[in-house]
């Protein structure tokens with residue numbers, strides 16, 4: 037039981053946060069099994085641990101060591117610095133349950149990037165490993181091989197940082213660094229790649245940590261970390277140039293002027309939250325490396341609604357923010373059963389950056405099932421709500437697709453009362469409501 041959790045984490049109104057797993061060794065990214073069983077001892081998700089392990093977490097929330105000793109060098113725990121690299125990206129192949137994992141390795145003392153595919157009979161312990169990609173130079177401080185995802189087209193997409201020392205490689209078509217790569221699941225080049233002789237799918241990236249797929253347009257979205265400015269989010273399209281090292285804004289849909297360290301990202305697209313959060317993009321902002329306490333730069337999760345053609349952002353809100361005193365910060369992030377899950381790389385460790393204090397948290401909606409609320413928070417009730425035509429509903433509320441306040445509670449937007457249509461609404465008569473201005477006063481209660 038974690039009684040102090042609300043003293044360490046602020047969460048968006050009408051949500052709660054729970055600690056699901058603790059004692060992890062620098063947990064980086066999460067990957068849920070696409071179609072998990074109900075069996076308590078079967079895998080639900082996997083998490084990479086930076087210094088060479090992958091843990092499997094079963095439906096009963098027990099932690100198993102799936103793989104260890106994945107690094108062939110000794111990590112040095114330097115944050116910020118050369119301790120920030122290792123085993124990072126992970127995803128589950130939907131048909132076989134195999135894992136794709138990205139990491140660094142050393143050859144003749146030189147760090148290099150590698151992508152492997154692993155197999156396991158029971159999903160809890162690795163049986164075999166196949167290397168799909170290797171021998172790509174890197175450095176240990178950052179900008180290494182990062183996210184790996186399986187797209188809606190069944191191909192594998194890999195984010196590869198430019199390695200920091202020679203940023204110009206991001207524009208060199210003969211180099212894999214600074215690119216998003218596209219490959220078949222065995223590592224070969226798909227015939228329909230922009231260049232059928234190359235793995236390169238798009239170029240001009242600096243340090244693209246995160247990647248996720250959006251159902252509504254079947255597209256890949258990534259986060260990319262800028263130098264001291266212009267961290268960005270971009271929709272990745274075949275053959276496009278994203279500008280680095282000349283620009284971090286080219287073909288981007290959003291950028292932060294001051295660096296926040298965007299890491300993992302995910303769309304709410306499988307009903308994990310109430311309907312009005314549908315298709316919102318959630319992004320973990322890691323912030324400065326090993327910064328203690330609350331920070332204006334990062335250490336939070338934000339959510340954003342994209343405009344219709346995904347070229348800019350309609351709304352932007354903080355969703356989770358660290359308010360404690362330690363180096364804790366969100367890093368990996370993924371939607372899973374009942375909510376949004378994120379890794380906290382360092383946890384509440386207050387001394388040197390070291391292992392075994394990392395966590396996984398879950399954020400869940402508390403709108404659904406709240407016993408005292410009279411009106412169910414459902415899409416069909418929202419469709420009857422008159423709020424969208426009300427003079428009080430302002431741009432802030434409209435951009436967040438807010439309505440049905442009698443069920444969902446009051447808005448976090450500032451508002452001016454300009455009249456209320458609740459008295460004419462079919463929901464009012466259906467549920468016997470008697471009040472007005474639920475957007476300002478909160479939900480109707482028994």
Ligand code: SF4
Pocket residue numbers: 422423426427428429441442455456457458472473474475476
């Ligand atoms: S609750 Fe009433 S005042 Fe608020 S937006 Fe809806 S109709 Fe308008």
Ligand code: SF4
Pocket residue numbers: 417420421422423439440441442443457458459461462463464469474475
């Ligand atoms: S009573 Fe008001 S808030 Fe509730 S559904 Fe009707 S218009 Fe919307």
